[in-house]
Amino acid sequence: MALINKILNIFLPIVTFSLLVVFMPISILFSLFGFIRNSKESDKVSGKVVIITGSSSGIGEVSEFLPVFSKSMIKSFGQWLKKINIYKFYNFIIVKHLAYEYARRGAYLTLVARREDRLRLVANRCRRLGSPDVAVVRGDVSVIEDCKRFIEETISRFGRLDHLVNNAGIAEAKFFEDYLQISDVLPIMNTNFWGPVYTTHFAIPHLKKTKGKIVAVASPAGWSGVPRMSIYAASKAAMINFYETLRIELGPEIGVTIVFPGLVENENTNPDLLAEKQDWSQVVAIESATECAKAVVNGICRGKTFLAEPSWVRVLFWLSILCPELLISKPKRN
Numbered sequence: 001m002a003l004i005n006k007i008l009n010i011f012l013p014i015v016t017f018s019l020l021v022v023f024m025p026i027s028i029l030f031s032l033f034g035f036i037r038n039s040k041e042s043d044k045v046s047g048k049v050v051i052i053t054g055s056s057s058g059i060g061e062v063s064e065f066l067p068v069f070s071k072s073m074i075k076s077f078g079q080w081l082k083k084i085n086i087y088k089f090y091n092f093i094i095v096k097h098l099a100y101e102y103a104r105r106g107a108y109l110t111l112v113a114r115r116e117d118r119l120r121l122v123a124n125r126c127r128r129l130g131s132p133d134v135a136v137v138r139g140d141v142s143v144i145e146d147c148k149r150f151i152e153e154t155i156s157r158f159g160r161l162d163h164l165v166n167n168a169g170i171a172e173a174k175f176f177e178d179y180l181q182i183s184d185v186l187p188i189m190n191t192n193f194w195g196p197v198y199t200t201h202f203a204i205p206h207l208k209k210t211k212g213k214i215v216a217v218a219s220p221a222g223w224s225g226v227p228r229m230s231i232y233a234a235s236k237a238a239m240i241n242f243y244e245t246l247r248i249e250l251g252p253e254i255g256v257t258i259v260f261p262g263l264v265e266n267e268n269t270n271p272d273l274l275a276e277k278q279d280w281s282q283v284v285a286i287e288s289a290t291e292c293a294k295a296v297v298n299g300i301c302r303g304k305t306f307l308a309e310p311s312w313v314r315v316l317f318w319l320s321i322l323c324p325e326l327l328i329s330k331p332k333r334n
Helices: 002-040 071-084 092-104 116-129 144-158 182-210 230-250 271-281 289-301 311-322
Strands: 049-053 087-089 108-113 134-138 163-166 169-171 213-217 255-261 306-309
Touching (some): 049 092, 049 144, 049 182, 092 116, 108 116, 108 144, 134 144, 144 182, 163 182, 169 182, 169 230, 182 230, 255 311
Parallel strands (some): 049 108, 049 163, 213 255, 255 306
């Protein structure tokens, strides 16, 4: 057995590389044809029913985090995170702008969050933009009973479910060794990982009937860890692997799209954070939330399995595999 492993260690990488050289051009060609076909056969969401989950506090500063490239960037990023400490990702591109984009295309919506009052403002605008009907449901995705309830309420009201967008998430900026009680990490895992798992479990029977889609809003942090956010990165990595596996189990009855947003800005930016954002914008482009939401919905409708927006974000994935040293820089404690 040891001899076999030694032989494989020598020859398998060589054989694999040779096969990649031969078949990669063919694979790229097929991917190109698939892209053209999907562009022409994009699903229409008019009349379809969409559930979007998301937290309703800490509305829309920056939607997701990118891996950090240098010590100065880590310092700036850490200072920004200290101002907001632990907060809820309302993921402005999703619960607000993504809801608006679905509304423009005529979809029925169920918006889920803990803060019902703020979601009602979003729901009112969705109706004005063209959504035939919008349901607002107060719920916490980390509570199993709540997940079951808002799925059932959606079916009761609309009679079907076509898209499930799992977006709710929270984060805390802290070194792992600084947690005095290890139980303090549970809310992050319960919301970022178990919440989508619970919701997906109750939605699957209904999505099978419509050959619907599951959308998981992940993060580049799931590829390469962000300093001071070990638990957040772990929760997103777990989410990514869960939905990659689920895509195999459920396909082709249910489509699964994993979304990796970059830095996204909205029109209600907090002035206190502008300085930090300007520092980041010198090295990382901050995309308009409206444009990002439009691109995400287009990708979902075209059946993309992985969707990085802006598309250059996917480069971070390859860097994390091929040159992980470029994404590693140990942060200093204050």
